[in-house]
Amino acid sequence: MQLVFEKRKAVSRRAIVLVPILSFIVSLILTGFLLLAFKANPFRTYMAMFIGAFGSWSNFTETLVKATPLMLTGLGVTIAFKLRFWNIGAEGQLVFGGVAAAWVALFWSPFLPAWSLLPMVMLVGMMAGAVWAGIPALLKTRLNVDETLVTLMMNYIAILFAEGLYYGAWRDPEGYGFPGTKLFPEAAWLPRFSGRAHVGLFIAIGIGLLLWVAMNRTKWGFELNMIGKNKKAARCLGVNVKRNILVALLISGALSGLAGVSEVTAISHRLQQGLTMGYGYTAIIVAWLSQLNPIAGLFVAILMAGLLVGGDQVQMMMGLPAAMGLVLQGMILFPMLAGSLFTEYRIKRIDPRNSRAAESNEELSV
Amino acid sequence: MIPLITSIIAITLSAGTSLVYATIGEIYTERSGILNLGIEGMMLMSAVTAFATAFHTGSLLLAVLLAMLVGMLLALIHAFLSITMRANQVVSGLSITLFGTGLASFLGQRLGPESNGFNLSGMSAVKFNRLQIEGLGDIPLLGAVFNQDPLTYLVYLLIPVAWYFMYKTKFGLNLRSVGENPQTSDAMGLNVTKIRYLYTIFGGMLVGIGGAHLSLAYTPGWTENITGGRGWIVIALVIFSMWNPSRAILGAILFGGINAVQFRLQASGTDIPSAYLNMAPYVATILVLVLVTVWESHNRKVGPPAALGTSYMREDK
Numbered sequence: 258m259q260l261v262f263e264k265r266k267a268v269s270r271r272a273i274v275l276v277p278i279l280s281f282i283v284s285l286i287l288t289g290f291l292l293l294a295f296k297a298n299p300f301r302t303y304m305a306m307f308i309g310a311f312g313s314w315s316n317f318t319e320t321l322v323k324a325t326p327l328m329l330t331g332l333g334v335t336i337a338f339k340l341r342f343w344n345i346g347a348e349g350q351l352v353f354g355g356v357a358a359a360w361v362a363l364f365w366s367p368f369l370p371a372w373s374l375l376p377m378v379m380l381v382g383m384m385a386g387a388v389w390a391g392i393p394a395l396l397k398t399r400l401n402v403d404e405t406l407v408t409l410m411m412n413y414i415a416i417l418f419a420e421g422l423y424y425g426a427w428r429d430p431e432g433y434g435f436p437g438t439k440l441f442p443e444a445a446w447l448p449r450f451s452g453r454a455h456v457g458l459f460i461a462i463g464i465g466l467l468l469w470v471a472m473n474r475t476k477w478g479f480e481l482n483m484i485g486k487n488k489k490a491a492r493c494l495g496v497n498v499k500r501n502i503l504v505a506l507l508i509s510g511a512l513s514g515l516a517g518v519s520e521v522t523a524i525s526h527r528l529q530q531g532l533t534m535g536y537g538y539t540a541i542i543v544a545w546l547s548q549l550n551p552i553a554g555l556f557v558a559i560l561m562a563g564l565l566v567g568g569d570q571v572q573m574m575m576g577l578p579a580a581m582g583l584v585l586q587g588m589i590l591f592p593m594l595a596g597s598l599f600t601e602y603r604i605k606r607i608d609p610r611n612s613r614a615a616e617s618n619e620e621l622s623v
Numbered sequence: 624m625i626p627l628i629t630s631i632i633a634i635t636l637s638a639g640t641s642l643v644y645a646t647i648g649e650i651y652t653e654r655s656g657i658l659n660l661g662i663e664g665m666m667l668m669s670a671v672t673a674f675a676t677a678f679h680t681g682s683l684l685l686a687v688l689l690a691m692l693v694g695m696l697l698a699l700i701h702a703f704l705s706i707t708m709r710a711n712q713v714v715s716g717l718s719i720t721l722f723g724t725g726l727a728s729f730l731g732q733r734l735g736p737e738s739n740g741f742n743l744s745g746m747s748a749v750k751f752n753r754l755q756i757e758g759l760g761d762i763p764l765l766g767a768v769f770n771q772d773p774l775t776y777l778v779y780l781l782i783p784v785a786w787y788f789m790y791k792t793k794f795g796l797n798l799r800s801v802g803e804n805p806q807t808s809d810a811m812g813l814n815v816t817k818i819r820y821l822y823t824i825f826g827g828m829l830v831g832i833g834g835a836h837l838s839l840a841y842t843p844g845w846t847e848n849i850t851g852g853r854g855w856i857v858i859a860l861v862i863f864s865m866w867n868p869s870r871a872i873l874g875a876i877l878f879g880g881i882n883a884v885q886f887r888l889q890a891s892g893t894d895i896p897s898a899y900l901n902m903a904p905y906v907a908t909i910l911v912l913v914l915v916t917v918w919e920s921h922n923r924k925v926g927p928p929a930a931l932g933t934s935y936m937r938e939d940k
Contacts, residue, residue: 410855410859425896542718545718583724587722594704594710594714
């Protein structure tokens with residue numbers, strides 16, 4: 258008996274839904290073994306994580322706090338990945354957006370009427386994120402420089418740039434040596450609605466819905482899809498590939514920039530250490546696990562945020578490292594990647610002794 | 624002046640060692656047609672493994688061996704996903720990095736002694752010391768080359784051997800042909816799957832040694848993100864060395880040199896804030912990448928293996 262892969266005639270819809278869910282379960286099981294190895298009870302740990310993230314309204318608002326930047330960066334990464342442009346620089350775009358937001362909030366307020374400060378902060382922050390993503394996009398489309406490396410290197414540069422500012426030139430002189438800027442004027446604060454959860458959440462959800470429509474119901478979305486599937490074919494059909502990549506990446510960066518804006522204007526109210534929580538990397542998981550579907554991405558972002566908040570809770574309650582949440586997240590993509598094969602292929606069993614093998618094939622999985 | 628330059632050369636070589644191991648490893652992997660972007664996660668995992676082993680057993684040999692094993696296991700996951708399961712290689716590599724980063728951080732907070740809250744950071748363990756080679760180590764300037772730790776000496780051997788194997792042996796020829804044209808190689812009777820698995824795992828082994836060098840020799844100890852993006856710089860160095868193991872040394876010297884100058888400037892107390900100084904390797908990576916890409920586009924003879932990053936499926940023919 259022999260197993261071979263056979264290409265499906267159409268992608269399996271069942272697999273598209275089932276694979277991410279199964280992947281999450283497999284990740285829970287595999288991480289469970291790791292927990293057992295460290296003499297922790299997986300069930301109790303997961304229960305604690307779940308309660309920590311979703312167990313009460315106040316816990317859930319914390320999950321929403323973390324879900325907001327994950328939604329925005331996840332959507333940003335989704336647009337780029339749709340084009341097979343591997344933007345892994347959401348982290349840097351977020352930071353640069355946060356830096357620009359801080360710049361406007363701290364230094365422009367004397368020249369602007371109070372009502373216009375927050376919109377200006379958001380606008381400039383998004384533009385900064387767009388610039389940070391636009392540079393690798395230009396290098397890719399003009400000079401064909403590998404975007405993976407450039408976007409990643411620009412993460413480090415943005416993070417160090419921000420560090421240089423809040424440890425140096427922008428450091429609050431009355432901050433007792435605390436690495437952070439002065440508090441922003443209140444006109445630049447993004448309003449909160451419950452606990453630390455803020456209106457950025459609704460903006461993110463709105464953008465997610467809008468993006469779904471744009472990607473599935475407009476010519477632009479159609480072109481993105483075509484470029485992602487086959488650049489050459491798209492070019493032959495008259496699609497301007499380079500311009501599309503640049504525009505998509507500017508939007509991608511702007512969304513991550515907005516995540517940075519909301520972090521500094523709604524959560525910390527200043528630029529300080531801890532702006533980089535790794536959201537830009539988790540965004541990759543959000544995008545891939547949602548199969549580049551913006552609406553699914555919103556839900557996946559909440560789930561991933563739950564893992565992060567749950568991880569923090571487990572650290573407080575059971576003394577396990579908070580990196581637990583990261584391990585769970587990192588583990589999810591493995592079964593996901595392995596399972597994706599089944600959306601396009603199925604396993605066939607071939608019996609070499611049987612000459613009529615072709616007819617007696619049997620579908621094994623999904 | 625001469626002692627200063629000697630010390631910069633010495634730090635350059637020490638800083639470059641982990642880069643050379645990982646670069647040669649990734650060159651072998653990419654030559655077989657598999658792009659592994661998981662280096663950063665693999666180096667972190669092998670660094671934490673090596674340090675934890677050295678801390679608990681006191682055996683450097685065991686520490687390096689386990690680090691190699693961890694590198695191989697993570698590479699095996701990548702090989703399984705990208706070769707057998709035909710997953711997207713970019714995303715598979717990224718997920719190795721995400722997973723490795725998370726798990727290394729978890730282990731770093733868990734494998735330490737109870738007295739330190741199970742934390743590994745801040746602990747010290749056995750490490751590779753510099754061994755001065757009698758006579759040669761006293762030569763001005765050049766002496767720095769012969770005043771290194773054992774893993775660095777091993778790198779001096781690895782470079783020519785890796786070059787010879789790739790360009791002068793039948794195995795190296797097979798490796799290169801699989802990365803250029805898997806269909807033809809398959810038709811010629813080469814087992815594409817087996818060769819790709821083999822060199823992906825072999826690459827992981829070398830990456831593992833690179834990780835071990837970080838936590839046992841270059842900056843002995845464990846700190847979160849001890850690699851600081853080295854795993855990514857390695858990917859750039861592979862392009863920089865144009866997939867030729869003998870050129871891996873150039874990139875490593877360049878980036879090791881940047882590290883060494885940074886180190887020196889910081890030690891001598893400069894006015895430049897350390898954050899801006901620390902940007903240097905990342906800015907340099909982008910510049911080098913742009914220059915090499917532009918240069919390569921004018922020289923059609925060099926470039927990535929033709930089948931790099933694409934999966935090969937016999938049934939699809």
